[in-house]
Amino acid sequence: MKVSVVQYTPEYLKVDANLDRLDGLCAATDADLIVLPELAASGYFFKSVADLVDVSEQIPDGRVCRRLQKIAQRRECTIVCGVAEKNGPYFFNSAVVVGAEGVAAAYRKVHLFYKEKELFRAGKEPYEVIDLYDRNGTKYRLGVMICFDWYFPEAARSLALKGADLIAHPSNLVRKDCPRAMPIRALENRVFTATANRTGSESHGDETLTFIGQSLICSPDGQAIGSLSATEEAVLTAEIDISEARNKRITPLNDLFLDRRPGRYYY
Amino acid sequence: MKVSVVQYTPEYLKVDANLDRLDGLCAATDADLIVLPELAASGYFFKSVADLVDVSEQIPDGRVCRRLQKIAQRRECTIVCGVAEKNGPYFFNSAVVVGAEGVAAAYRKVHLFYKEKELFRAGKEPYEVIDLYDRNGTKYRLGVMICFDWYFPEAARSLALKGADLIAHPSNLVRKDCPRAMPIRALENRVFTATANRTGSESHGDETLTFIGQSLICSPDGQAIGSLSATEEAVLTAEIDISEARNKRITPLNDLFLDRRPGRYYY
Numbered sequence: 001m002k003v004s005v006v007q008y009t010p011e012y013l014k015v016d017a018n019l020d021r022l023d024g025l026c027a028a029t030d031a032d033l034i035v036l037p038e039l040a041a042s043g044y045f046f047k048s049v050a051d052l053v054d055v056s057e058q059i060p061d062g063r064v065c066r067r068l069q070k071i072a073q074r075r076e077c078t079i080v081c082g083v084a085e086k087n088g089p090y091f092f093n094s095a096v097v098v099g100a101e102g103v104a105a106a107y108r109k110v111h112l113f114y115k116e117k118e119l120f121r122a123g124k125e126p127y128e129v130i131d132l133y134d135r136n137g138t139k140y141r142l143g144v145m146i147c148f149d150w151y152f153p154e155a156a157r158s159l160a161l162k163g164a165d166l167i168a169h170p171s172n173l174v175r176k177d178c179p180r181a182m183p184i185r186a187l188e189n190r191v192f193t194a195t196a197n198r199t200g201s202e203s204h205g206d207e208t209l210t211f212i213g214q215s216l217i218c219s220p221d222g223q224a225i226g227s228l229s230a231t232e233e234a235v236l237t238a239e240i241d242i243s244e245a246r247n248k249r250i251t252p253l254n255d256l257f258l259d260r261r262p263g264r265y266y267y
Numbered sequence: 268m269k270v271s272v273v274q275y276t277p278e279y280l281k282v283d284a285n286l287d288r289l290d291g292l293c294a295a296t297d298a299d300l301i302v303l304p305e306l307a308a309s310g311y312f313f314k315s316v317a318d319l320v321d322v323s324e325q326i327p328d329g330r331v332c333r334r335l336q337k338i339a340q341r342r343e344c345t346i347v348c349g350v351a352e353k354n355g356p357y358f359f360n361s362a363v364v365v366g367a368e369g370v371a372a373a374y375r376k377v378h379l380f381y382k383e384k385e386l387f388r389a390g391k392e393p394y395e396v397i398d399l400y401d402r403n404g405t406k407y408r409l410g411v412m413i414c415f416d417w418y419f420p421e422a423a424r425s426l427a428l429k430g431a432d433l434i435a436h437p438s439n440l441v442r443k444d445c446p447r448a449m450p451i452r453a454l455e456n457r458v459f460t461a462t463a464n465r466t467g468s469e470s471h472g473d474e475t476l477t478f479i480g481q482s483l484i485c486s487p488d489g490q491a492i493g494s495l496s497a498t499e500e501a502v503l504t505a506e507i508d509i510s511e512a513r514n515k516r517i518t519p520l521n522d523l524f525l526d527r528r529p530g531r532y533y534y
Contacts, residue, residue, distance in 0.1 A: 110531045114518045126531050151523070153420035153455055158533035177454060177489055184451045187444060188420055222444055251381045256418070264377050264393050266425040267529050 001134035001242055003166065003192070004031035007215040008233040009200030012043035015055050019067045026071050026079070028235045032134040034075075035196040038082035038147045038172040039093065045115075045202035045209050052119055056086035059096055060103030068098040076100065078132055080144060080168040080196075093120045095144050095170050097130060105130040105144070110155065113148035115204075127158035140165045140242045143191075147171040150178050150185060150195075160189035161257070165245035169195040172211055179214040179227070187222025190256050191245045199231055220245050268401035270433065270459070270507055271298035274482040275500040276467030279310035282322050286334045293338050293346070295502045299401035301342075304465040305349035305376075305414045305439040306360065312382075312469035312476050319386055323353035326363055327370030335365040343367065345399055347411060347435040347463075360387045362411050362437050364397060372397040372411070377422065380415035394425040407432045407509045410458075414438040417445050417452060417462075427456035428524070432512035436462040439478055446481040446494070454489025457523050458512045466498055487512050 006025045010018040018041045026034050038044065041064045042055035057064055068079050078099045085094035085108065093109040093116055108123025109116075129143045143159030145167060150156070159167055167185070171178070178195070186193045194217050201210040216227035217238045226236045248256040273292045277285040285308045293301050305311070308331045309322035324331055335346050345366045352361035352375065360376040360383055375390025376383075396410045410426030412434060417423070426434055434452070438445070445462070453460045461484050468477040483494035484505045493503045515523040 110528050111526055114520050117520050122528065123531070127533060148521075151455060151517075152527060153424065154527070154529075154532040157420065158531070161533050180447070181451050181454070184448050187448070188418060250418075253381050253384050254415075259378055260419060260421070261377050261389065262421075262534050264390070264425070265421040265534070266394060266428050267532070267534065 001033070001138065001140060002031040002237055002239050003033045003035070003194050003217060004029040004235050004237040005035045005194050005196035005215045005217060006037070006235050007197055007199060007213055007228045009198060010040060010043050012202055013051060013055055015041045015063065019064065023067070023071055025235055026075055029237050031237055032077055033132070033142070033166070033168070034077055034079045035168045035194045036079065036081040036170060037196045037198040038095070038170040039084055040082050040170065040198070042084045043202060044172045044198070045204050046119055047204050049119065052084060052091055056084040056091055058087065059083065059085050059094060059106050065096055065098060065103050068096065069100070069102050072098050073100040076135065080170060082146060082170040090121045091119055092123060093146060095146050097142065097144065107144040107146065109146040109149065111148045111152055127155060127162065129159060129162040129164045138242065143167045145169055147173060150181055153185070153188070156185040156189055156191070160191050164191055165242045166192040166194065169193055171195055171197040173197045174209045174211055176212060179216055182216060183218045183222045183224055186218035186220060190220040190248050192220060192240050192242070193218045199233060268300070268405065268407060268507060268509055269298040269504055270300045270302070270461050270484060271296040271502050271504040272302045272461050272463035272482045272484060273304070273502050274464055274466060274480055274495045276465060277307060277310050279469055280318060280322055282308045282330065286331065290334070290338055292502055293342060296504050298504055299344055300399070300409070300433070300435070301344055301346045302435045302461045302463040303346065303348040303437060304463045305362070305437040306351055307349050307437065307465070309351045310469060311439045312471050313386055314471050316386065319351060319358055323351040323358055325354065326350065326352050326361060326373050332363055332365060332370050335363065336367070336369050339365050340367040343402065347437060349413060349437040357388045358386055359390060360413060362413050364409065364411065374411040374413065376413040376416065378415045378419055394422060394429065396426060396429040396431045405509065410434045412436055414440060417448055420452070420455070423452040423456055423458070427458050431458055432509045433459040433461065436460055438462055438464040440464045441476045441478055443479060446483055449483060450485045450489045450491055453485035453487060457487040457515050459487060459507050459509070460485045466500060
């Protein structure tokens, strides 16, 4: 199957313009799965709750979800995209998995980074995996984590233990370490990972956050099989053989998951 | 405090000669803690159970343990060293923490690599941390894991959650990935790590294992603060401020351990 990650600079609060740009970027790939950044349509560093109110939406019926569905229909693909979710009085930093039929799954970010804590609630649901099919009808199992989740090995591990072959990782990374950590997340779980990060910067008061780009796709043997620069706006596509992620054997006598010894671990 | 890792090529089964060499290598450092490789006195790739019987010993009274105690007394330091342990009818790939008073703690490798499974039993005890003191009387908390344990994020995580400031990591690495994974293990737990790997190669029948050297010491911000080449025999020493490992804060609003959400994780 083919997986793409999209790296670009959204304009703060310009949801419709951003969706137009994302639509155009998605047109550049015939991937089965396209991963877009965290909060890809809204921008990230909210100046006020009012700004967040303006751009947040209910899942699955909001404008971002509806537009993603149209793109998925047109391109016959599945899209993973970060969305500012409004649910009653609460906001979540969420990601949706959208196909031609609409939203197939949603994930609420569990590990909130920095000032996200002032606006969003942390997701309370466990990590879950969804069955999807590529254009050839081959099943693959998708897990989703968002940005800062990378720092916690338990996130990718939970998804992999639940059967994820591929982890979609919409991001708005501002710290430097993730691009060298993701190959290790892929390696230690023998899964594919697809990190779609944004570029550009956003300011709030005296503080500017600069996003580091460097989106990357990693293979189960811990290699970055493709990556983008710190600043380019581009689509990165990789052809992957999902069956590689199902083989957890690392020597003739070692299986990565059968060799785990949960009884010895401390959580 | 000062921590050293020793990288060298042991001679297969030549325990006394290897201990002489280790004694000499330890004399090259005034570190508070010296980490030696996995199975540092015996060699690794046993040609038969009989060979393992010859070089294995009871902990804490075997010849390797006794000799390490003498070195620790003379150098006023603590030593971590891999030892082939014999316990009744069973063998363990173990590591001992030895000070002037003798063996202070022992760890039996939980994740056995490849043909180790044909000779050793896996450790059944949970990961534990021990309180130690440097020459200035400053307490530090030491965890021990051995070689292939690096592959499983749960090993370092268990030690860090139990309070380890520093993870000693005696190794006989033959796979290429560990040197780029250890900085991530340090980063994701905000601990120091000290990987002491061996060099050289050993054969059994048609099969040769070549050990990759590249011993390294990593800091809680995920940097290799020192490393050795693939082939040199040498002692690598780093001065570390153990208090850095006690500060799990990564932004003004994020604490690496307080931000964990075990209820969301799947084990």
